[in-house]
Amino acid sequence: MSSPAFPSSRRGFLGAIGGGFAGLALSQLLGRDALAADLPTPRPEFNGGLHHRAKVKRVIQLFMNGGASPMDLFDYKPKLAELHGQKLGSTQKLEGATSMQGPIMKSPFEFAQHGQSGRWVSSLFPEQAKLVDEMAFLMAMQGRSNVHGQSAYLMNNGFLLPGFPCMGAWISYGLGSLADNLPTFVVLPDARGLPYNGRGCFTAGFLPAVHQGTMIKSGTPQPIPDLFAGEKFAFATREADGDGLALLDKMNRAHAAEHPGDSRLDARIAGYELAAKMQLSAPEAFDVMREPESARQAYALDSTDKSTADFGKRCLLATRLIERGVRFVQVWSGPEGATNNWDNHSNILTQLPPMAASVDKPIAALLRDLRARGLADDTLVIWTTEFGRTPFSQGSQGRDHNSGSFVSWLWGAGIKPGIAHGQSDDWGYQAADGKTTGYDLHATIFDLLGIDHTKLTYRTNGIDRRLTDVHGKVIKEILA
Secondary structure, eight states, X not given: OOOTTOXXXXXXXXXXXXXXXXXXXXXXXXXXXXXXXXXXXXXXXXXXXXXXXXXXSEEXXXXXXXXXXXXXXXXXXXXXXXXXXXXXXXXXXXXXXXXXXXXXXXXXXXXXXETTTTEEXXXXXXXXXXXXXXEEEEEEEOOSOSSHHHHHHHHHHSSSSSSSOOHHHHHHHXXXXXXXXXXXXXXXXXXXXOOTTGGGGGOOTTSOGGGSOEEOOTTSSSSSTTXXXXXXXXXXXXXHXXXXXXXXXXXXXXXXXXXXXXXXXXXXXHHHHHHHHXXXXXXXXXXXXXXXXXXXXXXXXXXXXXHHHHXXXXXXXXXXXXXXXXOEEEEEESOSSSSSSSOOSSBXXXXXXXXXXXXXHHHHHHHHHHHHTXXXXXXXXXXXXXXXXXXXXXXXXXXXXXXXOEEEEEEETTBOTTEEEOEEOTTSSSEEESOBOHHHHHHHHHHHTTOOTXXXXXXXXXXXXXTTTTOOOOOGGGBO
């Protein structure tokens, strides 16, 4: 029965006036709010870490959606040129391949050594090649699946199956926010569409819903839909918003008191509060055109290629958000599907170069800009993908999925610059020495944030779950 104080149903009331902020209701707010009351507070003497001193306060993750080809980008394999055109001994389709394998295929792109470290880099990444002495490469990453969705979950959420919290949600849950007027965890998807699994790689899973990623579509007139009332709603003034939100808050809290086990109401309340604060902070934070012309040129915002301009804008926005207190920003390159991403099945020669060009200059600008702004001392940048590609051809000049070996790199606070850890076999097919996994990468990121990955857990269905499941080791070889 409805309370006399609230003659309309809660569902009807929300449908009538709450729709605009519904998209923010499941977004993050403050890790220091009541939802985190049962967690240990990040300790000042640990530089904000939970379990030990933190070297990193904020993270930018650059995710190449589709499976970036290591032997065409960072993993130089002269053996492929020697064996080019030769058939594998097997006449049966290899396990995990999406189609029958072709002959060994050399990279169609030139490689050269760069920097004092002599790191081999493809001609497709001329700008990143200039910064290899600042990066730490993981040359023998290995996954567990050749399926996009499962591998993307594994690299973001720590499990092959849906329903588990992603790394950004765990970081929000464990450490909370660095600012009270912007989300803790922001996702910047490709303007052409969402990645494999849609929003599944940004989810809070079984963690309180407030820790889910806030998705911002930077290429649209309203990056966060309905943050502000439309022009035809002249009555929706800030004063009216305040009165409406006060009443809505009262109703929500009454409902939450009747349903104490449902975190979605807490998230909704927090989302409304954050939305009100973002009405003041977001316009300035999202306006990359406030940056000087030199910055816009460095990030290629004026590029005639729309995908380059889009990725550059999102890299610049990531820098601005990190600078203003957002703790974790995820920048995606490539949507789900057979085109416009890193899933180059049919022709590496024609499909990979535009993808590489769309990210190369913006990524180099991002790293240089973070250093220029003084953010490199406590910011970590990660470049990764869900798996690699095969050293043999698919069709004529494509490459198939391969979880056996792929490359990631890290840059910034706490990282030993100019090194490479691990190596794949002579063909780039399987990790050979110094093998690392997504679990190890997550454990290392947590370690830099002052978190012991074995201790940050959440009990659900009778199990103490963690991001790294029962796996993971810190990759100490790349730490400063």
